[in-house]
Amino acid sequence: MQRRSFLRLVGGGIILAVNPWSAHAQVNPAAPWQLAPSIQGDVRRQALAYAILAPNPHNRQPWMVDLRTPETVLLFCDPTRLLPQTDPFSRQIMIGLGAFIESFVIAASQSGRSVETTLFPDGFSETGIDGRPVAMMRLARTVPADPLFRHILSRRSTKAPYDMARVIPAGDLAAIIASPRSNLHAIRIETDPQAMTAIRGFMTRAGEIEVTTPRTWEESVNLMRIGQAEIAANPDGISIGGPMIETLLASGRINRTMMADTSSPAFRAGTERYTASIGATPAAIWYATDGNTRVDQIEAGRAWMRIALTAVEKGLCLHPMSQVLQEFPEMSKELAAFHAHVDVKAPARVQMLARIGYGPGVGPTPRWPLETRITAS
Ligand SMILES: Cc1cc2nc3c(=O)[nH]c(=O)nc-3n(C[C@H](O)[C@H](O)[C@H](O)COP(=O)(O)O)c2cc1C
Structure with a gap:
C-alpha cells in the first residue's frame, strides 16, 4: 500500500488527516482492498470480496451473507449496524446494501456469470429491519464482463475540497x-x-x-475510531488516524469526550x-x-x-x-x-x-475481512 496522507470527513462534518495503516497495526484495515483480486475458486466469494468494498453510510458495513445454498448468496442486513438517530428508517442503510448488490453483480460478471436477484424474497418492513433476507442472489448464465469492474478498487468517497475552476466536460x-x-x-x-x-x-x-x-x-461520535489501535480493532465507522492524531492522542489532546464537546x-x-x-x-x-x-x-x-x-x-x-x-x-x-x-x-x-x-487522490477506508461477514457457509 502506497503511504498517502488523506482526508476523511468525520460524521456530520469533521475532516482530519488520516493515514491509519502502518506495519504495526494489529489488523490491516485496508487488507480487504488488497486481497480482493487474489481470491480464487468459488465465484460467490470472488465477487463478495469486491462487494464488501461498496460505499455505505458511516462505513457501517451492514451486510451479512449466508452461503449455505450452492451458487446462491442470501443477503441480510445486520441489525446491530444501523444508524437509529440519523437514519431512523434505515433508508441510507438500504442504499448501502443496494450498492453492495450492484458491486456483487458487476464483480460476478468479471467471472463470466450473471446474477438473478430477488429482492426481499420473504417480504419486508417499510420502517424497520427484521431478520428477513434483503436479497437472494443466484449465479446464472454467462455474461460479458461489465467494464465498470475495473474501477471498483479505485473508487473512494472523497471528502476533501474540489477544484472550483476546472469545468466538467x-x-x-x-x-x-x-x-x-x-x-x-x-x-x-x-x-x-x-x-x-x-x-x-x-x-x-x-x-x-x-x-x-x-x-x-x-451517534457519530460513538462511531469514531480514534487512532490506529481503535481503527485496527474496529475497521468500520468514522476513522480518525494518522501521525498527527497519534501525537494528539499521546498528549491527551484528543478523545471521544472532546469530539463530543x-x-x-x-x-x-x-x-x-x-x-x-x-x-x-x-x-x-x-x-x-x-x-x-x-x-x-x-x-x-x-x-x-x-x-x-x-x-x-x-x-x-x-x-x-x-x-x-x-x-x-x-x-x-x-x-x-x-x-x-x-x-x-x-x-x-x-x-x-x-x-x-475534481479532488485529490485519497486512500481506501477500512473494511472488515470478508470472513467476518459470512454467517454460514
Ligand atoms: C447512503 C450513503 C450516505 C452517505 N452519506 C454520507 C454523508 O452524509 N457524509 C459523508 O461524509 N459520507 C457519506 N457517505 C459516504 C460514506 O461515509 C462512505 O461510503 C464510507 O465511509 C466508506 O468509504 P468509501 O466510500 O470511501 O469506501 C454516504 C454513503 C452512502 C452509501
Missing part, C-alpha cells in the same frame, strides 16, 4: 447521468454557479443541524475543514426515485454504485452529503425545503445528494 456529465440501470424519477448534476450557492447553503445548514442536535452528533478546539478544527469542503464544491449530483419503498431504496443504491464507478472512469470524485435528506424531526424543514427547491414532489423522494468535482 458535458460528455462526462451525460455519461454519469446515463450510468444507472434503473429508471430513476429524476437525476441532475447542477453546475450553475448561482444554483450551487443555494445547494451549498442546504449542505451547510443541514450539517449544522446534525452536529448541534445532541443525539445525532453523539462542540465548544472544543478539536471540534472547531473539524467544522472548519467541513466548511472548507462545502465551499470548494463546484457541482452537485442528486437523484430521486418514484417512491420511497425498500425496493426504491435498494435501486437507489444500485444506481449510486454505477454512478460512482462511472465517475472514477471520468476522473471525477464524489462525496455524498446526506444530512439534508435525513428523517429525524429537527431536519424535517430542511428536508422539505430541499425537495421543494429541486421540485421533487411526494411520493417521489430524493435518495442521494453528493458533491462532485
